Amino acid sequence: MIKRRIQQQVTDALDRQAAVALIGPRQVGKTTIALEIGEERGALYLDLEDRDDREKLSNAKLFLTQYEDRLVVLDEIHRVPELFQTLRGIIDQGRRKGKRTGRFLILGSASIDLLRQSGESLAGRIEYVDMQPLDVTEVGAGENALNRLWIQGGFPDSFLARNEKDSLKLRKSFIRTYLERDVPQFGPRIPAETLERLWTMLAHSQGTMLNVSRLASGLSLTAPTVTKYIDLLVDLLLVRRLRPFRANIGKRLVKSPKVYVRDSGLLHALLGIQDYNGLSGHPVVGASWEGFVIENLLAVVPDRTLASFYRTAAGAEVDLVLELPGISETWAIEIKRSLSAKPRKGFYHACEDIQPNKSFVVYSGEERYPVSDGLEAVGVSEMAQMLLEKAGTQ
Known part of the structure; x- marks a missing residue:
């Protein structure tokens, strides 16, 4: 297991902002990072490529409001792009209750549509963290x-x-x-x-x-x-x-x-x-x-x-x-x-x-x-x- 430098960046971003989007190509290790952070924070993990998890979000506002005290990890968010508008309302509602940070960790294979939709709906509520493959500072010297x-x-x-x-x-x-x-x-x-x-x-x-x-x-x-x-x-x-x-x-x-x-x-x-x-x-x-x-x-x-x-x-x-x-x-x-x-x-x-x-x-x-x-x-x-x-x- 290689410790990824970006894990601390994601943790810091969650302490600053309500939503954090971890963006990178498939199989780069986004889910592994998210699960480790989720375990530390007692998060709810939803894989939106899984039909059962998508079905839970058929009434997303009702479902997610039940977890306002927990970090929610939304993996493969591009499968449910209409969710961004709902997240905006939930985040704003939480802010009024003093819940301003660490609400959602959003994972997605980078695409212009993903960035555009989240940018339109979650402006001022989201921080982006780009995750790339392993680099020379992570794999050891030699x-x-x-x-x-x-x-x-x-x-x-x-x-x-x-x-x-x-x-x-x-x-x-x-x-x-x-x-x-x-x-x-x-x-x-x-x-x-x-x-x-x-x-x-x-x-x-x-x-x-x-x-x-x-x-x-x-x-x-x-x-x-x-x-x-x-x-x-x-x-x-x-x-x-x-x-x-x-x-x-x-x-x-x-x-x-x-x-x-x-x-x-x-x-x-x-x-x-x-x-x-x-x-x-x-x-x-x-x-x-x-x-x-x-x-x-x-x-x-x-x-x-x-x-x-x-x-x-x-x-x-x-x-x-x-x-x-x-x-x-x-x-x-x-x-x-x-x-x-x-x-x-x-x-x-x-x-x-x-x-x-x-x-x-x-x-x-x-x-x-x-x-x-x-x-x-x-x-x-x-x-x-x-x-x-x-x-x-x-």
Whole structure:
């Protein structure tokens, strides 16, 4: 059992707000966290994928009012979206009685509809906590844990599988379940085969500029249709579109986002890569490491951090630009898979353009040392820990 850092965040949020929404992809561990918190607080747990539990909420106001002194956990809330309006009335009624915090813990696989409906109905009454797969600060130190996390990804069942073969089978089952059962719940009916081809094409395009027209041509679909499908994968936290850095610096900047399959384990499953040996010889290895580092760093950045990449038509480039909140501090991060932490010339040119407060090369080694004036080499685990500490001071 790996202790998840986010459990304390959820507990703190429940002590501040009437409703807390724990949002994340399926099988990331939301229910496990909720059950542990629920056991501590004597909560009522309702799984809204269970017909009997949904039936209990046929008269939701009457039923839930009976539990105003207990935390109520509502799992898979997207199955009963009309419940949000009822929760608003119950929360307001409880506030008048002095019951202002810790009323509802809402779990849901992230979707724009979920966020929109809860935002409309529970504004000022709900706090969102995003839950992501395991990251490098949670799985323990050492090269073995780091490589295992990279190869098998951060979904707990996959990371904790007995061996690499079992892990790959679990991830392939996860993909199939999403395509055939989960995706249709959140969006218009999409042929599973078409979406799997798109997801695989995005895996082959890991870390490159998003070219919707090329994808549409390969799928014999229109560009707007492909964009809609990608939007859904983004909303479900399965794909990331990393936006380009925006600044008025008199340079011709790339305007297209870069695209990543967010979990490295799912990326490798989509490409049929089982182990380190298979990944090392695959063309995607560099982009896989880049996406892995980006996801692990963004999992621990302070709230309201703006993440982007910088690239000009002349070739100046920074893999990840972090604009930290509060003190308006900018960090420029180059990502290198090799043990050499020497960046490309384009990185130095880009730093001259954007003038970051700090510059780093995140590489596959563990030592921290200066590369040049104002530029440090640092391992991904230490870099993540630095950002986690920065988040704790916000």
